Amino acid sequence: MANGISRRDWMKLVGGSAIGFMLTPIPWKILDESAKWTQSPSFPYGRQREIQIHSNERISFSHTTCTLCPMACGVRVRCASERGRGSLEAVGITGTKGHPISDGSLCALGVAAIFLRYHPSRLHRPVKIIGHGKFVPVSLDEAISDIARAISRSSCESVAVLDNQPDRAISHIYRKFVGELKNGFYINPPTCDGVPTRLTDQTLHTGDLAFGYDVNDARMIVSFGTPILDGWGTQRQFASISEARRCGGDKKLKLIQVETAHSRTAQIADEWIPVRPGTESAFALGMANVMVRERLCNIDRLRMYSADFDNAAGDSFMKLIEKYPPAYVSEKTGIPADKLVEVTREVARRKPAIVMFGGNPGSGPFRLDEQLAFMGLNILLGSIGTKGGLKPRGKLPSPYYGLHGSDDSNHLASMKQLSDIPDGSIGVLIMDGADSGCAIPWETVERKLSPAGHTIVSLAPYLAGNAVHADYILPSPAYLETADDVPTPSSATVASYSVVSPIFSAPKFSVRPNGFINSLAEALNIRRSSRSDFSGMEYILKKRVEKLHSMAKGNVFNAETGRSERLSGLSLPQFLERLKKGGCWIDDGPAELPPIRYSFLGGTHLPRNNVPVQGEGNNGPRELVLLPLGTRGVLTAAQSNPIMSKLYQESGLRMSANTVSVNPSTGRAAGLKDGGKARVRTENGTAYVMVRFDKSVMPGIIQASVVPLTKSPDRAEPKIEDSVIDICKIDSDSTWRITNAMIEPA
Amino acid sequence: MLPWVYGFTWQTGNIIFLSIFYSVVAVILGSFSIAAIRAFRDLKPDRLDEIRWHFDFESLPEFAKVCRHAFTGEVNQRVCRNGFDCRTCKVHSKITGVPRITKSVYSEGEIPFGLKISANCLYHRGHTWVRVESDGTLTLGLDKLAEGLVWSQCEADLPAVGTRLHVNGTGWYFRKEASRARVLSPVDGEVIAVGGRKEGFYLKVNPGNDSDLRHLLKGLEVGPWMTSEVERLEMALGASDGAVSLADGGVLLDNIAANYPEQGWEDILALMLLES
Amino acid sequence: MTNGNQVKSLTGKKHNFGMVIDVDRCTGCGACMIACAVENNVPPGPVDATDRTGITLMRVYKADNGMDFPDNESVFFPVSCQQCEHHPPCVSVCPQNAVEVDPATGIVGQIPVRCLGCRYCMAACPYHARYFNWWDPVWPEGMERSLNPDVSLRMRGVVEKCNFCFHRLQAAREKAAAEGRDEIKEGEYIPACVESCPTSAMTFGDLLDEGSEVYRLAQSNGSFRILERLGTGPKIYYFSEREWVRNIAEKDPASALKRGATTD
């Protein structure tokens, strides 16, 4: 190569340019860009690549009302529409700001409820259960004809509907349907929130007038085992209690928790009075004793308004409380006598005072005779119908009849308690899917079932809670898919009404409860009048709203503007529109209290001369007392929402399923280890539990958490193990507060 | 990391840290590259021989590196640090400048273990002898000890006539099957003739003008050296659990290699020929 | 969790977002924990997850006065990332700048996409407010359709923590910009936990804004911070009228032992 470029020159050129290139930012920039690329979440592994998040381009908000418990919180759902698909999807839930009941707050269940539509235990077709956790699909028609056959077959047994949230439109449909049957029952299970109407009727003779707790104005709350800081009542009541506890000066609310268990409320109450198990009523009677003896109440007035406060007949309240002098109560409850006196004086001094006795959702309500003692205390305190006491609330109209009754009301089945039903009498049981917020141990239901054979139908959308005991599960629309209404929460003093309109259309497989009742009625050839059409929830709701509108009082909350208007200023379509879009009607105030007479010992009920104290006496050497504890929505799908693992499993905030707390001294005496496994035995069975030592728990107590098993990976629950609530002793009046138990290492 | 990478800042700490890091990387890479370039340049036979000898000598145990003057008792316990090259050794030149006081147990020509030492031969520590011929050329051959060790039926890769040899470079190879043994060249010079098996493997070398043979053992040094080498051999054999042992003070077996498996024998031979 | 540096304050006005939690009001209901998990697309804990391996960017701890039955009194401490403003321990330890303080807002942001999961920051955090994705994020079938579109998912093997719902700040800024405002209004940006608290125990706002409620509460008598003595300057303040509650924040953890209790 004479004048050409040699190979060496070429190499120099290439090498030189390579080095030169390296000195420019280009290669480094490329490296950096690739670095950023590898930082994208889809790189390099993981299943998240498959997870498509909705685009956040089209966001809208819908308002509705929460149906997870009867408390009627306003819910604002953030929806995203998926591009291309056009389908809406809920991507966020918050409370509706300014809502008269909840004012923008939601509980943990309500916030987590966004995932409920995709709950792993949601059923996607009507099924027939053929064994523990095993089921086969069944067509709706087949199921209905089976159920109809069962109903027509059960001539001796009764047909019952178990409705956890009474006074909804669907409740009236149930009552109507059951009323058409000759042997139908409409049953409400026990709840822990409000004042049982039966109790007020017996002590105050107020009929079906319902009472609520006016906690907004109270300055002293004596709570007998009511979880008032742990999911009790409406959010507004709850917030008001929190607010009032906080504020200084005269308005400051004092909260005294009388409870055996070291519940959440007991932990953070101003004062915790740890009475021995089953002696809450004794403590209440002790307080009554002190009040009467120290003239802390208007005894003359009480004598005037009550026949059984003090009379010569021998079964008067005075006679009863005479048996509960402080020394005796102290011996029973384990609380020093001077403490009792001190507390009573403070309660009597610090008015308005209110005595609450709902009971814990895990351990259920108190027995009626215990409730009488608490109610008596309320009467002594003068808390009936007064500001900061128990107040009656207005009634809501039924879709079938107006407020003041009509012919149609005769066709509605009467409302019964579970304890009213004779044991072994139910042949067909239809369980509504809604939740009362309070546990219902299966045995309380089971003992009412006919031993000769029974058919149980559940309308729950999930294979969870008591639905697992059903023979047929006809899954109703899930949360945010259901059309429903929410009546006044049972703890409230003011009537309210909300309509739940579905935000998402229910899947095809879901069975609307009213549709089911309609089909069943058709299959049973029940005569239908135009006004007793069970179908068309829309129609029924409209009827009810119409009747409400005609009352022309109260305010209507508009969820979209966050403001309230007078109902009288709204036309019916406007009212309906407000309600459908997450609004809420709220009454002007509590109802008028009729002139009442007090009946301390419970009217028709046989007065008890002596409230028996449970959990003592014939205890064996290693016999302890099992106290189930839970919070709102125990054992429901809402509590077993997978994301609830944050509370139960991924943090120590709430004890996970079948965990028991015992005092270290008790635990060590039983040979247990902190964090170890144990077996709890009662006369009803054995449960396997995890043991936690907690020095704040009363010795001799097994404080057990009632929580659904967080979740199972399969849709079907595996073999259902006995949980703590299953081994509780059920009393004849369907309460299960106290159970003697043994615990030993497993 | 670099000024145009996200997260880079012109903070003092950052600059100091990265400068140190880049310096360290530069030093590591630089010294490694230097080594690699040098190694590339080293890939020439002469240089490789030099390196090989350097390495072999470094690997010799101390007792195999005893100074020739320690054999004669001129110094006490000295170990050679100069690759057995006395021509450039200061100690050697100093010692040879003074009169000898010897304490060798052997007189010239005496034969330890029955090995013959030729008085007119110079010995290299790689078990070769050098005889200065009258015409100024040198004849090289294996000494008796090595002869006894080399395989009986082996081949030799003798250098071609005209090859230049270097002191402590490769003389020639013995080869038997896969095994191989290298004989160090005791002198510098050009090969002018080779003798094969029949002639007893020798090379004739023209050392050129400045033939310096000071590094070769002679006279009284040879006996003690040979004795120590026999000890070394005995030890090497002993290390392999003495398939063959030397009769104490007796005669070295003829051709002990024949009695020793080849694979292992290669090592013993190589050790004696100063290959590590 | 979005990169903390992408949306800057429009006017460059400096904020210092912080929170005051009135622990006298906290009932430990856990709504904040759930709201946080839902808002930030934190997956439900796998079957094997425990309170030691779960991810709760907001976690409510129970503390008590250390007394035995029946004198035991409890208080709940919602603890999320404390957004330390003075030498946050996690920022300086991260080997690849995956933790950054946004100078415009004072929010300590975690950039999970740059995190390699060495977990040094977790060891450094005295509040244990950092969580590692021990598992792949998995939701039950279909449930991922309800995830928050504003927050990207984190993969297995990276650390995450509370960033004061930074995406909500971005959304608020975008909204303000769309409405022609330079600055967001007070209350326009609040994290999900604050929004969800049923007892309004949490107050959120700009600690630099002397007119804000959060400033007033933070400066008030009953306010305190957890482990203030470490000098990291946490921006989550707590408030209590009860002295024993305030003392919990700085109490020597070993003080319970000195009274003779057993470990664990």
Place this chain on the structure above:
Amino acid sequence: MDRNRNNGTKDIRLVARGVNRMPFGKFLYLLVPWLIILAIGMYAIFLCLAKGLNQTNMDNRFAFGVWIFLDLSIIALGAGAFFTGFLVYILKREELRAVLNSAVVIGFICYSGAILVLMVDVGQPLRAWFTFWHPNIHSMLTEVTFCITCYLVVLSVEYAPIVLRNKKLKEVPAFLAMQYELHRIMPVLAGVGTFLSFFHQGSLGGLFGVLQGHPFAFREGLAIWPTTFFLFIISAAAAGPSFILLTTWIASRVSRKRLVSDNVFALLARISGSLLVVYVMLKSIDTLTWLNRTVPSLGLSGIGFFLWAPFNIWILFAEIIVFGLVPSLFLLFGSGRLRTGWLVASSVMVCCGIVLNRFVMTIQTLSLPTMSFDRFMIYTPSWQEIAAFLFVVAYGVIIYSLSFRYLRLFPQEIEMKVN
């Protein structure tokens, strides 16, 4: 005796001349248990990489578990490589050449093992390079990462000539030349290695010393580093020679040969002992300063850290006195007088002391509560963690055994046969 001991082995061509090694079959037989451990460890590592770190028992509190403890320990024990190199090449202590090769191999094993475990330990190993690309220079971990990586390169370069000198490999001219030239640059590398080691040993200490959130680990600073930075350097420098002494002794017991002369043992012991005396002194001063100044200034009482069983005050006593002062005096004053067995026993104690120190810094630090409503926690590693841990041990044993068999780790070995 088997007269053809070396000859029965198939790998005779690879074994260095002049030394004898056990038959290949026996060698393999002895390695089998280690190979099994290696296989199990590999499976565990695979599980951790494929399924994620949920395979371990680490948790959000014990973000660092047994692996980080292992890393810290073996890096401290592997410090013999840099320190021996430093003594030989920079301070010209030629006697230590006898153990230099072995020290390099040990160092290589320790560092490569540590990095291997670190790669499993991080959640996203594929992103490990982010540290280099977006380094946060304030992080001790960045310093550690940079230095360890560089130092592993240095160790590999130092290890390379030892490998290339293998009897068979050196027959390749390029290898022969390369090892020679690498050998020539060794002083430079030893210098760089010393520099890097000082920094990363220190930074490993700084890793915990800077944790202002953990008063138990937090130490006040000298210049920009907490005191643990310096303590870790000295303790590693002290433990390194002890570990070399120990491994050499073990190698010599297993191979039933004398590998180095007794004065090498004595020298190692003396170096280790004197450094350890200094370390124990400084550590005591540091501990006292920490107890009386640092901790009270944070409103805590130092004794509170030692109330949590099982990590009571004994651990401090054991660390400083039993495994610190006692062996240091033995090594320092016994190096010329005591028998090797005593020195070995003392070395074991030194190594235990250093390992205990690393344990305290990692595990105990994390187990202690920081907030008053925290819990004291204990952590039990899962089998996968143990298996990965043992993987490194097995890997080390295997690499060392292979090196010992085929490479000349102990130049004095042939000479030792004479004596």
